Amino acid sequence: MKTRQVTIFNGERFEVPQCIQRIDHQSTHGWQVRYNGTKLFSDHSQDGSGAAVALAAAVKALQARIAKAPAPSRLQRRPSGTKTSGLPVGISGPVVRQRAGSRVRDCSFAVSLPCYGSPPRGRSVYIGTENTYTPEKYHAALAKAVALRGEAEAAYQRAATRARRAGSKALVKDGVEGA
Structure with a gap:
């Protein structure tokens, strides 16, 4: 600490x-x-x-x-006021792109996965191509993206709490206790 x-x-x-x-x-x-x-x-x-x-x-x-x-979390809990998509924090999209050599565009969600002590990782959750896209696939992919983000936030919180507690124990070893 x-x-x-x-x-x-x-x-x-x-x-x-x-x-x-x-x-x-x-x-x-x-x-x-x-x-x-x-x-x-x-x-x-x-x-x-x-x-x-x-x-x-x-x-x-x-x-x-x-x-x-638990350690206080520095993760954003609500979408910023300028976010217009209505998607949860850390999820954006659907991102539509056409890959090189393909004749069909595909779409996916971009998910930001926080990692304690390091920059967040990015992950893509596939929805479908312009030929296979359906509302059901959209909602299934969104549920998967929300689950991925939730798991990453929980892991972040556990790591932050673990680090904070280890730092607290180090106070005694460093002689700060009883100053």
């Missing part, structure tokens, strides 16, 4: 993991966990002397939240 150096108002420096923010206002001093909701861990002091204890508690709470909740 990524960490950063944070210097608080009294000059103390801390190695702080992502998803934890420092809050220093008039009468509020502490660390706020921002993962699956928010929670403030107060220093219980005006001079910042309790910051290390509060950060240790915040890191522990962050690790508990990461262990229980």
Whole structure:
């Protein structure tokens, strides 16, 4: 998990993991966990002397939240407002093309399959040629495209959660816990 150096108002420096923010206002001093909701861990002091204890508690709470909740997904959930086809996110088409050496055009759906940690892959789902195209084939191909996209999104979510949890466990090994 990524960490950063944070210097608080009294000059103390801390190695702080992502998803934890420092809050220093008039009468509020502490660390706020921002993962699956928010929670403030107060220093219980005006001079910042309790910051290390509060950060240790915040890191522990962050690790508990990461262990229980899935990682937040960065995948787009709804089609953009400019998409006019009415197809779900990640599916476009039907794409009509004529391949070299063929006398008949064919059509298919283009499906974007997200992959955690790497660029999305593209996949084509065949519908039919201009001679064999039917509404039934269109709906069957669309169902297959939606299923492919759904499987890829689920795999993406599992990989993101696995990576987030592995990063959380690394906090203890790197000595961030208890800062």
